Amino acid sequence: xxxxxxxxxxxxxxxxxxxxxxxxxxxxxxxxxxxxxxxxxxxxxxxxxxxxxxxxxxxxxxxxxxxxxxxxxxxxxxxxxxxxxxxxxxxxxxxxxxxxxxxxxxxxxxxxxxxxxxxxxxxxxxxxxxxxxxxxxxxxxxxxxxxxxxxxxxxxxx
Amino acid sequence: xxxxxxxxxxxxxxxxxxxxxxxxxxxxxxxxxxxxxxxxxxxxxxxxxxxxxxxxxxxxxxxxxxxxxxxxxxxxxxxxxxxxxxxxxxxxxxxxxxxxxxxxxxxxxxxxxxxxxxxxxxxxxxxxxxxxxxxxxxxxxxxxxxxxxxxxxxxxxx
DNA sequence: GTTACTAATTAGCTTAGCTAACTATCACTA
DNA sequence: TAGTGATAGTTAGCTAAGCTAATTAGTAAC
Numbered sequence: 001x002x003x004x005x006x007x008x009x010x011x012x013x014x015x016x017x018x019x020x021x022x023x024x025x026x027x028x029x030x031x032x033x034x035x036x037x038x039x040x041x042x043x044x045x046x047x048x049x050x051x052x053x054x055x056x057x058x059x060x061x062x063x064x065x066x067x068x069x070x071x072x073x074x075x076x077x078x079x080x081x082x083x084x085x086x087x088x089x090x091x092x093x094x095x096x097x098x099x100x101x102x103x104x105x106x107x108x109x110x111x112x113x114x115x116x117x118x119x120x121x122x123x124x125x126x127x128x129x130x131x132x133x134x135x136x137x138x139x140x141x142x143x144x145x146x147x148x149x150x151x152x153x154x155x156x157x158x
Numbered sequence: 159x160x161x162x163x164x165x166x167x168x169x170x171x172x173x174x175x176x177x178x179x180x181x182x183x184x185x186x187x188x189x190x191x192x193x194x195x196x197x198x199x200x201x202x203x204x205x206x207x208x209x210x211x212x213x214x215x216x217x218x219x220x221x222x223x224x225x226x227x228x229x230x231x232x233x234x235x236x237x238x239x240x241x242x243x244x245x246x247x248x249x250x251x252x253x254x255x256x257x258x259x260x261x262x263x264x265x266x267x268x269x270x271x272x273x274x275x276x277x278x279x280x281x282x283x284x285x286x287x288x289x290x291x292x293x294x295x296x297x298x299x300x301x302x303x304x305x306x307x308x309x310x311x312x313x314x315x316x
Numbered sequence: 317g318t319t320a321c322t323a324a325t326t327a328g329c330t331t332a333g334c335t336a337a338c339t340a341t342c343a344c345t346a
Numbered sequence: 347t348a349g350t351g352a353t354a355g356t357t358a359g360c361t362a363a364g365c366t367a368a369t370t371a372g373t374a375a376c
Binding site: 137 | 175179183297
């Protein structure tokens with residue numbers, strides 16, 4: 001199937017979006033100091049909390065683009081701090097399920113609230129058209145990332 | 159001075175933008191494997207290359223939100239790989255200026271081209287309104303990040 | 317039931333982060 | 347102009363985070 005070719009215009013747009021995302025997150029990262037957690041632990045905790053149900057260690061490692069032993073140690077640290085728990089999977093005894101504790105959820109939510117608040121503050125000064133553009137962009141970017149990830153998964157399976 | 163209050167609507171928008179940026183960069187990060195550099199070194203190199211002229215080690219450390227000794231060792235690694243050079247500052251002998259070599263520039267550009275291409279590919283399928291929304295969003299986000307950073311700098315100086 | 321595969325951990329290494337301490341230089345001032 | 351304090355960078359030495367290889371335990375297929 002002939003996939004659409006990216007034109008120069010798209011390259012430039014992609015470049016600016018990429019740069020904007022980097023600068024946005026680099027700025028918001030400053031808010032994370034208050035959590036008392038390192039960046040890798042905080043990121044892993046966020047996947048655990050926002051994943052909804054319990055997560056396996058392997059899923060977590062894949063999500064964080066890290067090898068299993070690294071994730072074992074990150075989870076060890078989070079568990080030692082009382083932020084997550086391990087429990088055996090009833091269906092497959094090889095698997096350990098990881099779940100956030102109330103303390104872990106609270107810590108993450110507080111940290112994320114600081115990030116979101118820092119970003120929401122200047123948004124209040126924007127006019128409706130610009131907010132609409134940002135809202136639409138957020139939806140589009142989520143779709144791009146999700147679809148592209150799915151396409152990559154299909155591609156690697158062939 | 160009464161700063162504009164963030165309304166619930168802004169919180170929700172900020173939340174979605176934040177999440178979109180995270181997922182976008184998490185996805186694009188997969189393209190970095192081909193560079194052969196670790197994430198911290200790659201990020202430092204990108205600041206050096208896109209900073210334009212030479213950069214001091216302290217500026218680099220601040221940009222990467224890292225302490226000076228950490229940046230010293232990152233630069234050592236990049237220098238050992240022939241990607242950057244150190245040179246003394248003519249005006250202030252305490253300062254070392256760091257500059258990307260042609261090899262460093264080429265390596266970074268190739269890596270960034272992969273990221274941008276991966277993002278540009280699905281953009282080709284979007285209609286003009288959506289592209290316009292993304293383009294506007296990129297500009298707005300850059301402005302937000304830049305202004306907020308400046309505001310924080312002012313705040314800490316008072 | 318033996319064989320192959322999979323999930324997680326352990327062991328042991330390199331890199332990345334930090335603070336504390338040190339060197340060299342600058343800037344100021346008495 | 348010698349002295350004092352501040353600043354830029356490095357070194358030393360620690361913990362945390364990344365990796366591969368090897369181990370343990372369990373599943374699945376035959």
